[in-house]
Amino acid sequence: MIDRIRSWHDSLRALLTPQVLTMLFLGIAAGLPLLLIFSSLSLWLREAGIERSAVTYFSWAALGYSFKFVWAPLLDTLPLPWLHRLLGRRRSWLLVSQLAIILAIIGMGSVDPAKDSLTLMAFAAVFLGFSAATQDVVIDAYRIESAEIRLQALMSASYIAGYRIGMLLAGAGALYLASYFGSDMGAYDYAAWQQSYYLMALLMLIGVITTLLCREPHADPLKTPCRKQDSLGLLLAFVLAVSAFIGCFYLTRGWADQVGPMLMPVLQNGPLTSVLIELCRLVLAALIAVLVGRTLIRLGLVRQQVLQRSYVEPVVDFFRRHGVSAAVLLLLLVGLYRISDIVLGVIANVFYQDMGFTKPEIATVVKTFGLFMTIFGGFVGGLLAMRYGVMRILMLGAILSAMTNLLFMLLATLGHDLMMLYVVISADNLSAGIASAAFIAFLSSLTNISFTAVQYAIFSSLMTLIPKMLGGYSGGMVEAMGYPQFFLLTALLGLPVLVLIWLSGRYFKLSNNVPE
Structure with missing residues (x-):
């Protein structure tokens, strides 16, 4: 019984350690962006008179969370100029991703979906998804590296609690604000949603302040840093591969519009036809991106060993x-x-x-x-x-x-x-x-x-x-x-x-x- 009491006492004391408290506030910053593109945005678009099918397409803006593994190795190896020396590897990437999130939220708030092009809103939402996913990758790494194993459970619990608070602020908070400022179904008011999103951007300062005040975790001595040339090569490969992926996916849109009516009589199912076509577009774009990466290796712009260590070894280890x-x-x-x-x-x-x-x-x-x-x-x-x-x-x-x-x-x-x-x-x-x-x-x-x-x-x-x-x-x-x-x-x-x-x-x- 004495040991049990001591264990509870130690756990309560651990809750007040700087690392655990840091994860609470970083969790708030991580939970804020998600619902602004996955939930609150859907209500905003519906009030603006956008059709259901178009509203749910915007959930794809959160696909950055599903592809964050693509640039996760980049965040591990590429130091940011000046900021790396000032803040360290993890905190410098955290700060940049948080500032990008603020800009993306402001960008979304600056677009009126009832009057302006939905493409502008889509670009801002995709940028928000990419920036938020980047922050998630860095926070996961920061959490693992900033505390010993005995604190990891509390670190995760604190982060999840903060994440839910952030979701509450961006979900219920944004809806309350939009309603308070005067926007409702049948009485749409763009200014109300704009002010709500601007306030959400302001709340992201919680993450920025936490990043500036927290300590940089100790670097893993087992990890050998990449040479500057290798880091730049990896960055070049990422930018070109992603550009090829986006370009291929965009250029095949016309092909998808032509193939859809041809497949519809065969499958007799509109949603299934759309899913299969979009899946083919994704696979084709991914193959083009891989081809670009292999071409860069053959040209000597990227060392194969760097890509092997960054992308292949983690997958091979799992299998x-x-x-x-x-x-x-x-x-x-x-x-x-x-x-x-x-x-x-x-x-x-x-x-x-x-x-x-x-x-x-x-x-x-x-x-x-x-x-x-x-x-x-x-x-x-x-x-x-x-x-x-x-x-x-x-x-x-x-x-x-x-x-x-x-x-x-x-x-x-x-x-x-x-x-x-x-x-x-x-x-x-x-x-x-x-x-x-x-x-x-x-x-x-x-x-x-x-x-x-x-x-x-x-x-x-x-x-x-x-x-x-x-x-x-x-x-x-x-x-x-x-x-x-x-x-x-x-x-x-x-x-x-x-x-x-x-x-x-x-x-x-x-x-x-x-x-x-």
């Missing part, structure tokens, strides 16, 4: 440790585990609005009450995972996430029922918290400490890539089949995940990599 078949199984699970809730989440705010809920009601129930239910679910999931094992709670979270999607079907038939909204949000966010806690522990178990930053960036990117791609078509799906059938579809999407968890659990029983 070597688990074996090809098990590695593919685990990656499938990582990529599909959150498909049910993310695909539904893209259009959730539009659904609430279509059901007649006001912005204050959405902010109170979905954003504020839902936030506390998610945090509570996270603590419950963490305790259950410690007691019963990660894989069992991973299965429980997947079952609950799929089942709670069925509650949305009931809400769709009832319409504007505030009590039912509380029930749906309670069940949905509680299950999401449980699933997230187990899933983060699962991802951590897959990561090799020698490649923590890059491998974790790969896993967290893959986690949202496929769900967000499908989520971009959720508006078209709803228009084609209606809300009840759409929610049933999202629940059915979770069934293959249960099989993957079962198979992965059998693998971990044999390898003893994850406690059962």
Whole structure:
């Protein structure tokens, strides 16, 4: 009993250490941008009279989170001129990414979607997604490097709490502000949303001040820094490869418009046709980007050893440790585990609005009450995972996430029922918290400490890539089949995940990599 009391006392003292408090404020800065392109923006666009299908396409602006592994090695090896000497590697990249986030939010606030071109809004939203994803990569690396192993659990808990607070400010906060300043469905006011987004940009100063006040973590002595020439070569390869990817994806847009009507009579499914066409565009653009990288190697502008160490070795290590078949199984699970809730989440705010809920009601129930239910679910999931094992709670979270999607079907038939909204949000966010806690522990178990930053960036990117791609078509799906059938579809999407968890659990029983 004495040891237990001492353990609780030490834990409470650890909560007040500078490293743990730093992660709380960095978590706020990390949580702010996401809902400004994934949730609050959808309500803004709907009030401005933009169609559902176009609104949900904007969720692709958050795909930067799904591709952050591409430039994660760059953040590990490329020092920023002047700032690197002044702040250090991690803090200099943190500051630059946070300033870029502020500029992107201001840029979004400067565009009126009802009058100006949506392309301008799309560029600002994509820039925000890229900048925010960059900040996430640096914060993950900072968290791992700035404290010893015994503090890592508290560091993660503090970061998640801050992240949820940031989401609350950007979700409920932005909705309350827009409503307070005078914008509502049927009474759209651009100035109200502009002021709200400008205030969100101002809140990002929390992250900037934290970055300037915190300490730079000690450099890993095992990591050998790249030569300046190699760093510049890696930067050149990244810029040219990304430019080739964007250029190819843009130039194939006309081809997609021509092929779509040709495939439609064959597939007899508009959303499926669109998904397949966009997937082909993505694969083609990725192949072109890889070809550009190989060309740069042949020309001698980039050393193959640098790309090998930055991109290939972390992937090879993962397949070597688990074996090809098990590695593919685990990656499938990582990529599909959150498909049910993310695909539904893209259009959730539009659904609430279509059901007649006001912005204050959405902010109170979905954003504020839902936030506390998610945090509570996270603590419950963490305790259950410690007691019963990660894989069992991973299965429980997947079952609950799929089942709670069925509650949305009931809400769709009832319409504007505030009590039912509380029930749906309670069940949905509680299950999401449980699933997230187990899933983060699962991802951590897959990561090799020698490649923590890059491998974790790969896993967290893959986690949202496929769900967000499908989520971009959720508006078209709803228009084609209606809300009840759409929610049933999202629940059915979770069934293959249960099989993957079962198979992965059998693998971990044999390898003893994850406690059962």
